Amino acid sequence: MLELLWLVPALPLGGFLALALIGGRLGRGAAALIGVGSSGASALLAFFVAGTFITSSRRVQVFRQTLWNWIDVDAFTPAMGLHLDALSLTMMLVVTFVGFLIHLYAWEFMEEEEGFSRFFAYTNLFVAAMLMLVLADNLLLLYLGWEGVGLCSYLLIGFWYQDAANGAAARKAFIVTRVGDTAMAIGLFLLFTQLGTLDIQELMQRATRQWPVGSSAAVAAAWLLLGGAVGKSAQLPLQTWLPDAMAGPTPVSALIHAATMVTAGVYLIARTHVLFELAPGVQLAVAVIGTATLLIAGCSALTQWDIKRVLAYSTISQIGYMFLALGVGAWSAAIFHFMTHAFFKALLFLGAGAIILTLHHEHNMFKMGGLWKQLPVTFWTFLIGSAALAALPLITSGFYSKELILLQAWNAPNGGAWLWAGGLLGALITSIYTFRMVFITFFGEAKQQAGKRPGTRIHAPLVILALLTMAGGFFGLPEFLHRALPPLPHGNESAVSELALETVAAISSVLGIFIAYLLFLRNREIVGQLTATEVGSALQRYWFSGWGFDWLYDRLLVRPFVVAARANKSDIVEQFYRIITDAARASYAALSATQTGQLRWYAKAIAAGAAVVVAIMVLL
């Protein structure tokens, strides 16, 4: 069964090829069958592969499959090779299974849209590229998948391309992540020139042999890879693209911009964790970036009115938690939170999509209200997802993963009270904005009548994801991950302290929900009074605009670039091309003057031409 691993990414790729080549001629049913079917088959196969891997290979921790040599130039021989261990297995299962549920959901969600088969072609290509990314055994193949998901993200954000704003959002996402990708590419060059291979496992071994802890090469490589991760995972300072990426269809936001692609940076760092252990300074930076991002994004989420933007900022914030976990060396905790986050955030996005669909593409939460009676399934599943996002104690998976991260933030050798306090404050903010969203959307008076109710293909993914959201904390994932990743670092705190930290985290979560209840359900005037004050309204505007990062980058980078481009418009290269166009214009004018339309003139030209040809033949 393990030998069929290559089919897992190949199936969605085949679906993409089929849809891209003949999708235009297929009906909607056939296109959906190929799109949903290929991703479903891939998920099923992934389950079988995972089952075989877990049950029959207690001793074999790794399965490698080399399909063919991709490039073979001297010492540079990256293969088309797949690497399956506990880490990539977890990623593969989440990507294929959540991907399949979202495909199923999109079948109904996109039913009325133009470009139905185009949508499934893109999403299939995305799943294939994402699987390539997580299964790759060398960094070059990983980079191929990395760029592939970036391309699909661009294509799908701009899916409704008739609206220019969507195109702008797509370009922004592409260009901002490109900054990180460039850093990552340079990191790859550095790793190859220094260590002479791109095979990840070999690379890690050579790195530990050749580089002492804190050596400049290790630090540089870790910084550059971190740059790539920060861009892809929308962390400080490259987080500005993700809120705008909500311009894409909602299933895309759930699949790419919540569950899978944006966590690729987390995967990259976990995969190359050896490098980060060799560069403790950079690892600390990862933790600091994560903490700062989770606080900044959490505050921004408090002030949004667009339900999808709330979720987008909350995604940035939750990935901040994963970075915090990576930064303190709790690699498995980060991947654990990745998995629970993939479940509950996909659930929340799909729930939001169901609301948006029934309310005729209404994104404004303040125009919703009172929906819990009209959309019961959506309400209950959304409530479960929100409880997990707010880390409601004991019954939700989000609590277990977030609590593990907070515990490690305090306990781990390179953690500390400050990181823990940041994470805890973030948890409080998280539960406030989450239940602000729930209370405003589902409670209060109904402001709009719901239109068409969502059907089975929307409800089924919601229910399945809700079940996973509740059960996801009990899989024992961290223990499983320790087959591939180092165990959780041990501090010197006692078990009492662990219980105390857990209690504090639980209290902060419940307290946040209570605050949200007070402010957004019981008495909304308090919020009005708060934002009416001068400081309050300034802060609200500041947070609403995402701490002004867009403004800053516009002034700092975009405008100077535009000015420089304008000033440099007629440089020497431009002159060269101008000569070409001028020559083409002049010869066009000269030749068109010869077209007099008079037959005798043409006859003369032919005679003269014949005379010239004869003369040339005679003379030469």
Place this chain on the structure above:
Amino acid sequence: MTAAVVPMEYGLALAGILFVLGLVGVLVRRNIVFILLSIEIMLNAAGLAFVVAGSRWGQPDGQVMFIFILTMAAAEVAVGLALVLQLAQRFHTLDMDAASKMRG
């Protein structure tokens, strides 16, 4: 070897003269019927050159080529006369310069 009654140079000179006459006719005349006549003369000049050369080398190819030229000329006349009719109907003249609408 058969005695060459007419030297080849004479025949080729005649063909050349006929060709130039035809060409001048094409270039100078404006009446489309005369232009077609002149083209006919040029074709026959070329055919004469073939026949003369064929007889010089004692080969039938030149005469075969002339039959081809005759066939082609017949086809050309069919098209040409159709053009004459069109010109007469649309412009009510036989002057070629009237039909110069396809100016650059």
